[in-house]
Each structure stands twice: as C-alpha cells, then as structure tokens.
Amino acid sequence: MIAWTFYLTFGGAVLLLLLPRAFARWIALLTTIAGLVLGVIVFVRTPIADLTHFTTIVRVPWVPPLGMNYHLALDGVSLTMVLVTGISAVNTVLFSWDVEHRQNEFFFWLLLVVGGCYGVFLSADLFLLFVFYELVIVPKYFLIAIFGSTNKEYGAMKLTLYSFFGGMFVFVGILIAYVTGGSLDLNQLSQFEFSPQLQSWAFPVLFLGFAVLAGIWPLHTWAPTGHAAAPTAGSMLLAGIVMKLGSYAGLRVAMNLFPQGFQMWSKWIAVLAVIGIVYAAAVALRQRDLKFVIGYSSVSHMGFVLLGFGTANALGVSGAVLQMFSHGVIAALLFAVAGRMIYRRTHTRELDALSGMNLGRAMPFAAFTFVVAAAASMGIPGFSGFAAEITILIGAWKTFPIAVWIAGAGMVLVAAFTLRALKQSFFGEKGVQDEVTKATTVTTLGREEFNPITIPEKIGACMLMLTTLAVGIYPKLLLDRITPAVETMRFLK
Amino acid sequence: MSYLELLKLGSPEGVVVLSALVVLSISLVSKRAAACAFVAALGIVIAIAAVLFLPRNETLFGGMLVISPLTSLFKIICLALAFFTILLTQAEKAPRHPGEYLALVLLATVGLMLLVGSEELLMIFIGLELLGLSLYVMAAFDKSDVRSAEAGLKYFLFGSTSSAFTLFGISLIYGISGTTGLDAISQRLATTMVQPLLAVGIVMTLVGFAFKIAAAPFHLWAPDAYQGAPVASAAFIASGSKVASFVVLGKIVLIGFAPVHGSAGWHAMAAGWSPVLAALAALSIVLGNLVALAQSNVRRLLAYSAVAHAGYTLIGFVAGGRDGFSAALFYITVYAVTLVGAFGVAGVVRGETGGDDFSNFAGLVSRSPLLAGCMAIFMLSLAGIPPLAGFFGKFYLFSAALHAGANQGLLWLVALGLAGSFVSLYYYLLVLKAIFVDAPSLAAAKSIERIPSQLLQQATVTLLAAAVVFLGVMPNALTSRILAAIP
Numbered sequence: 001m002i003a004w005t006f007y008l009t010f011g012g013a014v015l016l017l018l019l020p021r022a023f024a025r026w027i028a029l030l031t032t033i034a035g036l037v038l039g040v041i042v043f044v045r046t047p048i049a050d051l052t053h054f055t056t057i058v059r060v061p062w063v064p065p066l067g068m069n070y071h072l073a074l075d076g077v078s079l080t081m082v083l084v085t086g087i088s089a090v091n092t093v094l095f096s097w098d099v100e101h102r103q104n105e106f107f108f109w110l111l112l113v114v115g116g117c118y119g120v121f122l123s124a125d126l127f128l129l130f131v132f133y134e135l136v137i138v139p140k141y142f143l144i145a146i147f148g149s150t151n152k153e154y155g156a157m158k159l160t161l162y163s164f165f166g167g168m169f170v171f172v173g174i175l176i177a178y179v180t181g182g183s184l185d186l187n188q189l190s191q192f193e194f195s196p197q198l199q200s201w202a203f204p205v206l207f208l209g210f211a212v213l214a215g216i217w218p219l220h221t222w223a224p225t226g227h228a229a230a231p232t233a234g235s236m237l238l239a240g241i242v243m244k245l246g247s248y249a250g251l252r253v254a255m256n257l258f259p260q261g262f263q264m265w266s267k268w269i270a271v272l273a274v275i276g277i278v279y280a281a282a283v284a285l286r287q288r289d290l291k292f293v294i295g296y297s298s299v300s301h302m303g304f305v306l307l308g309f310g311t312a313n314a315l316g317v318s319g320a321v322l323q324m325f326s327h328g329v330i331a332a333l334l335f336a337v338a339g340r341m342i343y344r345r346t347h348t349r350e351l352d353a354l355s356g357m358n359l360g361r362a363m364p365f366a367a368f369t370f371v372v373a374a375a376a377s378m379g380i381p382g383f384s385g386f387a388a389e390i391t392i393l394i395g396a397w398k399t400f401p402i403a404v405w406i407a408g409a410g411m412v413l414v415a416a417f418t419l420r421a422l423k424q425s426f427f428g429e430k431g432v433q434d435e436v437t438k439a440t441t442v443t444t445l446g447r448e449e450f451n452p453i454t455i456p457e458k459i460g461a462c463m464l465m466l467t468t469l470a471v472g473i474y475p476k477l478l479l480d481r482i483t484p485a486v487e488t489m490r491f492l493k
Numbered sequence: 494m495s496y497l498e499l500l501k502l503g504s505p506e507g508v509v510v511l512s513a514l515v516v517l518s519i520s521l522v523s524k525r526a527a528a529c530a531f532v533a534a535l536g537i538v539i540a541i542a543a544v545l546f547l548p549r550n551e552t553l554f555g556g557m558l559v560i561s562p563l564t565s566l567f568k569i570i571c572l573a574l575a576f577f578t579i580l581l582t583q584a585e586k587a588p589r590h591p592g593e594y595l596a597l598v599l600l601a602t603v604g605l606m607l608l609v610g611s612e613e614l615l616m617i618f619i620g621l622e623l624l625g626l627s628l629y630v631m632a633a634f635d636k637s638d639v640r641s642a643e644a645g646l647k648y649f650l651f652g653s654t655s656s657a658f659t660l661f662g663i664s665l666i667y668g669i670s671g672t673t674g675l676d677a678i679s680q681r682l683a684t685t686m687v688q689p690l691l692a693v694g695i696v697m698t699l700v701g702f703a704f705k706i707a708a709a710p711f712h713l714w715a716p717d718a719y720q721g722a723p724v725a726s727a728a729f730i731a732s733g734s735k736v737a738s739f740v741v742l743g744k745i746v747l748i749g750f751a752p753v754h755g756s757a758g759w760h761a762m763a764a765g766w767s768p769v770l771a772a773l774a775a776l777s778i779v780l781g782n783l784v785a786l787a788q789s790n791v792r793r794l795l796a797y798s799a800v801a802h803a804g805y806t807l808i809g810f811v812a813g814g815r816d817g818f819s820a821a822l823f824y825i826t827v828y829a830v831t832l833v834g835a836f837g838v839a840g841v842v843r844g845e846t847g848g849d850d851f852s853n854f855a856g857l858v859s860r861s862p863l864l865a866g867c868m869a870i871f872m873l874s875l876a877g878i879p880p881l882a883g884f885f886g887k888f889y890l891f892s893a894a895l896h897a898g899a900n901q902g903l904l905w906l907v908a909l910g911l912a913g914s915f916v917s918l919y920y921y922l923l924v925l926k927a928i929f930v931d932a933p934s935l936a937a938a939k940s941i942e943r944i945p946s947q948l949l950q951q952a953t954v955t956l957l958a959a960a961v962v963f964l965g966v967m968p969n970a971l972t973s974r975i976l977a978a979i980p
Contacts, residue, residue: 065969065973132879134884157922168915172904175892
C-alpha cells in the first residue's frame with residue numbers, strides 16, 4: 001500500500017501536464033495529502049515487529065538479464081522518512097498556494113521531487129534506488145532556475161552540478177558493489193562479504209557521493225546558495241527532504257554494504273561532521289540574508305546527522321534518523337516563515353532592513369511561528385530537535401567524548417545565530433538604522449498593513465508546529481520503530 | 494541456389510531499391526513532394542515486413558549476405574530510423590528536388606542494410622561506399638546555403654580519405670589471412686602472432702571506421718556536417734549511419750579480430766585492437782565533452798557531444814564479449830533515436846526563427862510547450878538522467894566494462910566516462926536553460942508568438958520522445974532482443 005505514495009505522486013504530476021491550470025493547485029494538494037494519509041495509515045497499522053527488517057513489499061523482475069528487480073521494501077527507518085516526506089510535501093503545496101506564474105509546471109516539478117524522494121526511501125534494489133535518487137536532481141534545477149529569486153540561475157546550476165558530482169561517485173560505488181557482489185538486491189548485498197581491501201576504498205567513494213547531497217563539510221557550499229535562490233517550496237523541500245536523501249542513502253547503502261569500510265572511516269565522518277556543525281554555525285552568525293542564515297543552519301543540523309552516523313552505535317544512529325525527521329519539519333517551518341510569510345510581504349530578507357519594520361507587531365502569527373521554529377531549531381527541550389540531538393550526543397559520548405564537547409559548543413553557536421536572526425527580523429528596534437533604511441522603513445510602513453497571513457499558511461504552520469512538538473514530547477513514537485530497525489543493521493560494532 | 498531464392502533472401506534490400514526508383518519516376522511526372530515521401534515511407538514499411546518474413550539463419554557466399562536474428566533486428570532498426578528521417582524531410586520546408594533527395598535517402602538505407610547484413614570485408618566496403626556517396630550528396634543538398642556546401646565538401650573529403658584507409662587496411666588483412674570472410678579471418682588469425690603488418694592492417698581498418706563514427710581525433714568533419722547539412726540529412730548522418738557503422742565495427746573486431754583482442758586493463762595492457770579502441774574512446778570522451786562546453790549553436794553542440802557518445806559506445810567494444818557488444822548496441826540505438834528527435838526539434842526551431850543558436854531556442858517553452866518538453870527528454874537522456882533510456886544505456890555499458898576486465902581493470906575508462914557525463918550535464922542544461930528559463934531573444938520574438946502546430950512534426954517528435962521514455966522505463970524490451978540475437 002505504501003508504494004501508492006509515489007504512484008499517486010507521479011500520477012498527479014502527469015495529470016498536471018494534461019489538465020488546465022484551474023485544477024493545478026488542487027491536484028497537487030490532493031496528491032500530497034493522499035501521500036501523507038497513506039504514510040500515516042501504514043504507520044499506525046503496521047505492527048512494530050514488522051518494521052525491524054527491511055521487509056519486501058513488491059518484487060517483480062524488471063531487467064532479468066542484468067538482475068534488476070522492481071523491488072520495494074519497508075522498515076522503521078524508511079517509514080519515518082516517508083512520513084516526514086508526506087508532511088513536508090503537503091506543506092510545500094500549502095505554502096505555494098499563491099504561485100501564479102506557470103503554475104502547472106511549478107507543481108509538476110514539485111511533485112517529481114516528492115515522488116522521487118518517496119521512491120528512494122522505499123527502494124530495495126540498488127539500481128532502482130539510484131534511478132529515484134538521480135531523478136530528483138533535474139526538477140530541482142527547474143524549480144530554482146525558473147521560479148527562484150536572488151541569483152537563481154547561478155544557485156540552481158551550482159546545486160545541480162554538485163548533486164550530479166556526488167552522483168558520479170555514487171555511480172562508481174554502485175557499479176563496484178554490483179559487479180563484485182553479483183546482485184543489485186540490497187538485502188542480498190548486505191549479506192555479501194566484500195573483501196576488506198575493496199571496502200576500504202569503495203566505502204568512502206560511495207559514502208562521500210551520498211554525503212555531498214547531505215551537505216557534508218567541505219562540500220556543503222551548494223546548500224546555502226541553493227536554498228537562498230529557491231522559491232519557498234523549493235527551499236522547504238531541499239532542506240527538509242532532499243538533503244535527507246543523501247544521509248538516508250549513506251546509511252542504507254554505503255554503511256550497510258561496506259560495514260568494515262565504514263568502521264575504518266567512521267572516525268573521519270565524525271571529524272567532518274563536527275567541523276561542519278561548528279563551521280556552519282559560525283558562518284551563519286555573520287549572514288545578513290535571513291535565508292542564508294537558515295541555509296547554513298541546515299548544514300549545521302545535518303552535521304548532527306553525520307555525527308550520529310559516525311558514532312557507529314545504535315543510539316547515535318537512531319538519533320541521527322530522528323534528527324532527519326525533526327530537521328525535515330523544522331527546516332520547512334523556518335523557510336516557510338522566511339520565504340513565504342516575510343519575503344512575499346516585505347520583499348526583502350535583509351536582516352538590517354527587516355529590523356526596522358517592526359514585524360513582530362505587524363505579523364503576530366508569523367512572529368509566533370518563528371519563535372516556535374527558532375526554539376525547536378535551537379534544541380529547547382520539548383521540541384523534536386532536542387530529543388534528536390540529545391540522543392545523538394549520548395551516542396557520541398560513548399565513542400568520541402571530545403566530539404560531544406565541540407558539538408556542544410556548536411549548539412551554543414546555533415542558539416546565538418538563531419536568536420540574532422529572531423531578534424533582528426521580528427523584534428528589531430527602530431532608530432538604530434541609517435537614513436537609507438529609515439527611508440525604506442517609512443515607505444513600507446506607509447502602507448502600514450501587510451497582507452494578512454492566509455488560511456493555507458496558518459494550517460501549514462500549525463501542522464508543522466504540532467508535529468515538532470508531538471515528537472519532542474513523545475519521541476518514543478518514532479524511536480520505537482527506528483531503533484529496532486537500526487539494531488538489525490550490520491555495521492554496528 | 495536458384496536466383497528466385499536469392500531474390501527472396503535479398504527482398505528487403507530489393508524493395509528499398511525498387512521504391513527509390515519509383516520515387517525517382519514519380520518525381521519526373523509530379524512536383525508534389527508529399528507523393529514521393531508517401532511512396533518512400535511505404536517502401537520502407539514493406540521492407541520492414543519483408544525482413545520479418547526472412548528465415549532465421551542463412552549465410553550466403555562466405556558471409557556476403559548473412560541473415561541472423563542480429564542482422565534482422567538491426568535492419569529493422571535502420572529502416573525505422575530511415576522512416577523517421579523521411580518524416581523529418583516532410584516537416585522541413587521542401588528541398589528543391591524532393592524526388593532525388595528521397596531517392597538518396599533510400600539508397601543510403603540500402604547501404605545501411607548491406608553493412609548490417611554482411612560479414613565479409615569486401616561487401617562491407619561496398620556498403621560503406623554506397624552509404625557514404627549518398628550521404629555526401631545529402632549533406633550538400635541545400636544549394637542555396639553555403640554552409641550546406643561546406644558540410645558536403647568536408648564530409649566528402651574526410652570520408653573518402655577514410656575509405657582509402659579502410660581499403661588499405663582490408664587489403665593488408667587479406668594479405669595476411671588470405672580471405673575476406675570474418676569467420677575465416679578469425680580462424681587464420683588464431684594461429685598467427687601479432688606481427689607489425691597485422692598491427693598496421695588492424696589500425697588502418699579501425700581508423701577508417703573511427704572517421705565514420707566520428708571518434709576523436711578523426712571527428713573534424715562532424716561539427717560542420719551536423720551544423721550545415723539540411724536537418725534531415727544531419728539527422729540521418731547522426732543516427733542511421735552511426736548505428737550501422739557501430740554494428741559493423743562490432744562484428745569486425747569481435748568476430749573477425751577476436752583472436753587479437755589484446756587488453757586495455759590498467760595494469761595489463763597487451764597489444765591488440767582493444768587498447769587502440771580504448772585510446773580512441775578516452776580521447777573522444779575528453780575532447781568531445783570539453784569542446785562541447787564552448788559551443789553556442791545547438792547543432793554544433795550535438796556534434797561535439799556525438800564525439801563523446803561515440804567514446805562511451807566504444808567502451809562496450811573494449812569490454813568485449815556478449816554483454817559488452819549488446820550494451821554498445823543498446824546504447825547506440827537509443828542514441829540514434831534521441832538524436833533524430835533532437836534534430837526534429839531543431840528543424841522546427843530553424844524553420845520558425847531561421848537559425849539554431851541558443852538565442853533561437855530561448856523561450857521555446859512559451860511558444861510550443863510540447864516541443865520544449867520533448868527536447869528536455871532528449872537532452873536529459875543524452876546526459877544520462879533516469880528514468881530515460883540514456884541512463885540505462887550508460888549503466889549497462891559501464892557495468893559490462895567492469896565485469897569484463899579482471900580486477901576491474903577497465904575502471905579507469907569507466908571513471909573517465911562518468912566524469913565526462915558529469916561535464917556533459919552542464920552543456921545539456923545550458924540548452925534546457927535557454928528553452929525553459931531564458932526570455933525569448935529579439936530575433937526569436939520577432940517571429941510568431943506560438944509555433945503553429947504542424948501535426949506531422951509534432952507527432953514524429955512526440956513519438957520519438959515516448960520511445961526514449963519507454964526504453965528507459967522498460968529497457969528489457971530491447972535488451973532482451975539484442976541479447977537473444979547475439980550468439
């Protein structure tokens with residue numbers, strides 16, 4: 001049943017090409033809601049015991065001479081990711097309700113990305129997984145280059161080439177696994193004993209290829225530029241889901257197939273992750289563009305995911321998966337406020353300009369949402385970010401105590417830049433700007449009223465806030481399903 | 494063997510020749526291009542039917558005419574490509590002498606069929622010449638365009654030189670082995686060592702084919718021919734001629750020269766034809782992709798990318814074996830289908846805006862969403878983006894190459910191919926950026942707001958795009974046939 005998530009999504013995408021634009025947003029909304037509902041139904045109805053192993057759902061021969069199967073499977077980790085994809089997808093549509101320019105095309109590309117993401121999370125065949133993985137790349141280009149803002153063509157091209165660059169390494173890694181392992185079935189391959197010598201070089205090739213998409217330092221630079229250039233829905237999807245494709249595939253493919261290679265290199269993953277956490281947070285502290293701040297915060301948060309992987313124990317890895325879920329929600333919320341609520345109304349994202357507009361009073365709902373999102377992002381207890389990051393840090397404490405100290409310092413930096421962005425954007429004080437900003441302030445305030453926050457925006461924001469709160473208060477809901485699935489994986493020491 | 498039986502076995506070729514003559518006679522009495530095209534298309538359809546009725550296996554005159562599942566399959570593919578080329582001639586503004594043009598297309602098709610259906614060096618050479626001479630004229634057919642003349646002349650000069658090389662190589666091979674049948678050659682070579690004379694013979698033969706498939710450094714005719722020739726001719730040069738040349742090249746190296754395979758593995762280079770092809774492939778991939786980056790004309794860009802694609806395809810032959818051969822054939826077939834489609838779109842754009850630079854393509858999506866979408870499919874398939882056929886083709890090729898060499902000896906070639914396709918995404922995206930993102934330039938904006946829908950063109954291009962998607966999603970439809978046809 002879960003496979004219908006992406007059948008419906010791709011079906012909706014095709015419909016968008018055929019039907020007139022009056023239907024466009026409704027088709028997009030209905031298909032994404034259907035995906036989410038399917039995910040929730042499966043989540044509720046599947047017993048936890050069934051989610052410990054990567055259980056086959058569909059398996060039909062596809063290209064028999066090459067051993068390719070159309071093979072889908074599900075376990076706790078992929079179900080978690082399917083769920084967050086569904087939530088984000090619905091919200092991206094809600095927050096692009098006002099897209100007027102080339103509407104059908106916009107939602108077409110959007111649904112392709114969403115469908116591809118579902119596909120990656122459910123594939124149990126290496127070739128199939130790679131098909132979906134690469135399928136996501138090109139729609140991102142069009143989403144950004146056609147519908148984006150600020151330097152959009154550059155951002156789009158950079159992002160696409162980085163993704164494809166990573167894809168090239170993945171391609172090599174997959175070919176090696178296929179040719180030496182003699183199969184493309186992930187479950188069969190994860191039983192195959194690759195020689196340690198092969199693993200020692202094949203693992204970094206494969207993992208690094210995936211990690212480019214996860215924004216690993218120093219290959220993260222596509223992320224802030226791309227996020228800033230993308231339209232709101234694009235940033236929400238990119239930061240929320242697409243970056244998780246990289247980390248998910250790194251876990252599912254690279255770490256599972258080459259466990260010995262992983263153990264050789266896990267220390268270095270942790271090192272890069274910690275550098276990424278601190279470096280991105282420090283850079284975010286100096287940004288003037290609100291979207292760049294959030295873009296760098298994404299890199300920092302993804303650093304926690306990689307750190308969780310680097311710990312190589314069940315707790316750390318489960319925390320990493322939880323962080324993937326949590327950040328998917330939080331990033332969507334942050335970009336929704338910055339890109340949709342603020343930018344669409346004020347036409348600026350410069351923190352200096354925003355601080356003169358007294359947005360906290362002009363848009364109380366947006367301010368409230370941003371406070372919640374910021375709190376979740378900083379890791380305040382009670383929100384999902386805290387639950388995930390604390391799990392990762394406990395896991396890391398067992399392996400690399402020193403990393404915990406540095407990552408802890410990184411969390412302080414995260415809090416610092418988040419509070420800075422929050423203060424300047426919504427609770428800025430008048431009278432500290434120079435004359436020029438004053439002038440713009442006057443003209444903007446001359447209109448005094450911004451368009452009120454619309455109903456779709458409110459629904460979307462509430463949905464995301466409730467999700468992060470629910471998972472923050474009761475993380476067991478997800479961890480009960482993630483941890484057993486992680487524990488059966490082979491790479492644990 | 495009676496003549497009647499021979500006629501029966503040669504009926505597909507016979508039908509095509511006959512329809513060429515009919516087209517010529519019609520053009521004497523009628524000036525209507527559509528009538529000629531209809532007869533030509535009909536002839537091709539009948540020839541396809543005739544191929545289907547051939548017996549499964551037959552070898553005549555020591556391999557001069559071979560009928561096997563493989564030759565039948567590729568005769569059908571070549572005929573289908575010719576069919577689409579004929580449709581493209583209708584889409585363009587009619588050439589001055591439509592009858593002669595179509596007759597040339599049909600004669601070139603006979604050349605393709607002879608090439609595909611023969612395992613004997615002399616017959617192969619005759620096929621090559623028949624194909625070449627028709628194509629030279631087709632390239633130069635637009636007499637009002639100086640670029641077309643340039644294309645024809647360049648293609649002719651390089652092509653005739655390459656024929657001389659091939660003939661010289663063939664004569665040396667004949668001198669060593671005393672025969673021209675591929676099977677017999679392979680038996681003789683099995684007992685001889687790689688000697689200098691044989692090496693010269695092999696290299697000369699390969700050089701001739703490298704010209705035909707536009708592998709670097711023998712690609713110099715390609716950019717001008719692709720850019721200057723009439724659209725249908727360029728499409729035919731890029732598709733049918735390529736497919737047939739690759740089929741024949743594959744047969745020559747994998748059947749005729751099988752004993753002197755050599756090795757192109759990184760640590761285990763050994764003399765033979767495979768290191769030669771590996772060097773050609775590597776050079777083509779690097780040069781084709783890098784030079785394509787600098788182009789601003791879509792057809793010229795396609796020409797340089799064609800050089801790179803020839804390089805990828807050669808990797809399949811270097812890998813050798815059943816898998817390598819079938820991967821290369823799958824790849825080149827998909828490539829040919831894609832290019833006919835891309836040239837179809839380029840033809841429409843050229844017809845509307847008078848050129849095929851990026852600026853002519855700018856804003857195509859608002860003028861004709863259908864053509865823009867099809868062009869996106871073609872470009873992305875060439876770049877190797879799933880779920881399109883080009884992606885599966887690359888996966889198949891590269892996995893065959895890794896399977897072949899012991900210890901992944903061909904990994905260097907695969908890595909080079911992947912790096913090349915990474916670079917290629919950039920320039921294909923530039924084309925798509927012009928189509929989808931850029932605003933129409935002044936030159937293009939002057940022309941009509943929307944491209945008037947010409948049913949035939951749009952149907953042809955859509956059909957080809959659908960084929961590319963279909964072969965990407967269901968590659969087994971073609972791979973299983975190719976694999977079953979290769980013994």
